[in-house]
Amino acid sequence: MTNEAVLERLKEAVVKFDVDAVKEACNEALQQKIPPYEILTEGMAKGMEIIGEKYEKGEFFLSELIMAGETMKEGMKIIEPYLQATGKSSKGQVVLGTVEGDLHDIGKNIVASLLRGSGFGVADLGADVSPRRFLEETEKSDAQIVGMSALLTTTMVKMADTMEALVEAGIRDRLKVILGGAPVNSTYATKIGADAAANDAIDGVAICRKWAGVS
Amino acid sequence: MRLTAWQSAENGLAFPEGNLDDNEEQRRDFEMKPRERVTTILDHREADRVPVVMCGNHAGISKGAYEKLCRYVGLTDSSALIIDRMQQIVEPDERVLKKLGIDFRFIYSKPPRNWKPTEYSDDSYRDEWGIRWRRPPNGYWYDMVDHPLEQADVEDLENYNWPDATDAGRFEGLEREAKRLYENTDYALATALTGSIYEQSWYLRGLTKFTFDLYRNRVFAERLMDKLLQIHIAFFERFLDSVGKYVQVVFVGDDLAEQKGPSMNPAIYRTLVKPRHEKLYRLIKSKTQAKLCYHSCGSVIPFIEDLIEIGVDILTPIQVSAAKMDTQKLKEEFGDRLCFLGGVDSQRVLPFGTTDEVKDEVRKRIRDLAPNGGYILGAVHNIQPEVPPENVCTMFEAAKKYGQYPVQVA
Numbered sequence: 001m002t003n004e005a006v007l008e009r010l011k012e013a014v015v016k017f018d019v020d021a022v023k024e025a026c027n028e029a030l031q032q033k034i035p036p037y038e039i040l041t042e043g044m045a046k047g048m049e050i051i052g053e054k055y056e057k058g059e060f061f062l063s064e065l066i067m068a069g070e071t072m073k074e075g076m077k078i079i080e081p082y083l084q085a086t087g088k089s090s091k092g093q094v095v096l097g098t099v100e101g102d103l104h105d106i107g108k109n110i111v112a113s114l115l116r117g118s119g120f121g122v123a124d125l126g127a128d129v130s131p132r133r134f135l136e137e138t139e140k141s142d143a144q145i146v147g148m149s150a151l152l153t154t155t156m157v158k159m160a161d162t163m164e165a166l167v168e169a170g171i172r173d174r175l176k177v178i179l180g181g182a183p184v185n186s187t188y189a190t191k192i193g194a195d196a197a198a199n200d201a202i203d204g205v206a207i208c209r210k211w212a213g214v215s
Numbered sequence: 216m217r218l219t220a221w222q223s224a225e226n227g228l229a230f231p232e233g234n235l236d237d238n239e240e241q242r243r244d245f246e247m248k249p250r251e252r253v254t255t256i257l258d259h260r261e262a263d264r265v266p267v268v269m270c271g272n273h274a275g276i277s278k279g280a281y282e283k284l285c286r287y288v289g290l291t292d293s294s295a296l297i298i299d300r301m302q303q304i305v306e307p308d309e310r311v312l313k314k315l316g317i318d319f320r321f322i323y324s325k326p327p328r329n330w331k332p333t334e335y336s337d338d339s340y341r342d343e344w345g346i347r348w349r350r351p352p353n354g355y356w357y358d359m360v361d362h363p364l365e366q367a368d369v370e371d372l373e374n375y376n377w378p379d380a381t382d383a384g385r386f387e388g389l390e391r392e393a394k395r396l397y398e399n400t401d402y403a404l405a406t407a408l409t410g411s412i413y414e415q416s417w418y419l420r421g422l423t424k425f426t427f428d429l430y431r432n433r434v435f436a437e438r439l440m441d442k443l444l445q446i447h448i449a450f451f452e453r454f455l456d457s458v459g460k461y462v463q464v465v466f467v468g469d470d471l472a473e474q475k476g477p478s479m480n481p482a483i484y485r486t487l488v489k490p491r492h493e494k495l496y497r498l499i500k501s502k503t504q505a506k507l508c509y510h511s512c513g514s515v516i517p518f519i520e521d522l523i524e525i526g527v528d529i530l531t532p533i534q535v536s537a538a539k540m541d542t543q544k545l546k547e548e549f550g551d552r553l554c555f556l557g558g559v560d561s562q563r564v565l566p567f568g569t570t571d572e573v574k575d576e577v578r579k580r581i582r583d584l585a586p587n588g589g590y591i592l593g594a595v596h597n598i599q600p601e602v603p604p605e606n607v608c609t610m611f612e613a614a615k616k617y618g619q620y621p622v623q624v625a
Binding site (some may be wrong): 058060063109152 | 427429483
């Protein structure tokens with residue numbers, strides 16, 4: 001099978017949420033010495049793009065985004081060790097979390113899976129993450145993007161606190177900050193000095209890709 | 216033709232004849248009792264005015280909002296009884312319900328006789344299903360922090376410590392209470408929401424895992440949902456034996472949608488969830504004449520035909536801020552077969568709007584949904600702590616003012 005055919009099969013398997021086929025195609029691609037980064041970006045991520053398009057068109061729903069995330073996670077388990085070994089840089093490092101006082105993480109988890117599947121490195125801090133924790137991880141991982149999620153109008157104010165912590169530490173200017181969750185929008189993002197607010201997971205990934213210079 | 220309001224004068228009430236639109240006096244003379252108002256409306260006929268709701272565990276009011284409301288109306292001695300711990304929902308004081316003209320009273324089943332939630336020191340507890348819920352400091356409600364069946368396989372489902380749906384404690388005194396409310400009051404009686412199959416499944420399993428089950432591990436998904444179906448059927452059999460003949464509305468539900476659209480693919484719903492909903496609703500309808508009210512948040516449009524098909528009479532909460540939830544279109548497309556409950560925007564207007572905006576919102580929903588009956592006005596879902604009491608009072612005053620039939624809201 002040609003390299004193109006293997007990557008095509010991988011893409012198809014992601015779109016069909018066929019975990020077994022994804023694992024097989026990943027292993028096969030590695031055997032054929034396709035560079036791991038290409039397996040990710042030219043195989044799985046292409047499948048993800050189709051899923052995103054179908055979601056935007058209303059053919060796919062939240063359940064399919066979850067499935068896409070889960071399917072890619074299985075593929076990532078196989079290629080991740082090789083990605084690290086080759087030292088090929090990812091699209092960038094993202095620090096992600098649901099803000100302090102908020103335990104809602106469904107959307108944030110989907111974003112984490114989709115970002116990983118698009119070639120980003122993700123440090124997912126989970127839910128109920130304090131501004132200090134965001135700051136520590138951002139400094140430690142030398143991230144380029146910070147993503148904050150909140151479901152509630154009462155907890156989204158913690159996004160502002162986190163922004164403040166990043167400014168005070170003097171690292172705000174080297175970062176892009178993106179917000180997500182039902183109560184936030186671009187007006188709020190501007191108000192607290194963040195760079196963007198995502199309408200949904202697909203939109204969030206698209207914004208990060210744009211920042212990373214991927215069309 | 217605007218005589219429909221008066222066509223409902225079938226219960227021995229005498230009505231004057233003449234040009235009713237021009238006769239304010241006559242309109243004021245004619246006042247239905249709440250239960251009659253609600254049953255008339257639910258039969259797709261116009262009553263004296265649009266009925267209203269602010270009670271129960273999914274059309275009610277949270278503790279935070281309620282306390283503010285009590286202070287606002289000068290009720291200093293009201294003790295709020297929490298009827299839903301996870302959501303922090305209270306049963307309003309009878310005086311509040313009367314003041315706001317609420318047409319409903321709710322009936323709640325009780326916890327099992329010898330059961331108490333397991334309590335933890337971090338303001339968390341474990342419920343009857345074994346799910347742990349925690350409230351963050353200053354949080355409005357409790358959120359799930361673990362899913363006891365996350366690692367389970369099909370065999371584990373047989374050995375799981377399921378709640379005993381028929382525990383006698385759940386039904387203690389309920390029949391007497393329902394009978395008393397039915398005979399001694401004029402209110403429409405409803406049972407609080409229970410019977411979730413899809414949501415309860417993912418609460419137990421975790422959303423990601425259960426979604427995966429629905430697509431790729433169907434034996435497990437179906438077995439788990441069947442377990443829940445059995446439990447709910449056993450519950451409703453006993454419950455409706457006690458209260459079925461007294462109640463006018465039974466609340467059920469499963470959230471199927473989110474802000475932008477369905478949260479699950481409607482095809483998956485139709486194959487896996489709908490047949491189980493149908494079985495449960497058939498059982499409920501065999502035990503009571505009450506109308507069936509289905510709750511799902513979000514933009515639920517693609518599911519509405521399915522819900523009507525399996526016996527749903529009323530849809531709630533009509534999340535008007537979600538995509539495509541246009542009340543005018545909903546009424547046009549489904550209004551002859553489906554009633555609506557809720558509809559007053561709770562994401563923007565109630566918490567953040569002015570009282571004028573609340574009035575406009577109430578007028579809009581009445582204009583769209585109330586003609587020919589079929590609409591019970593209330594907030595979209597429970598009223599949250601941020602909602603100012605002025606807006607709560609304004610909502611119900613406006614409902615009374617603009618909700619008079621025949622609807623004359625421009």
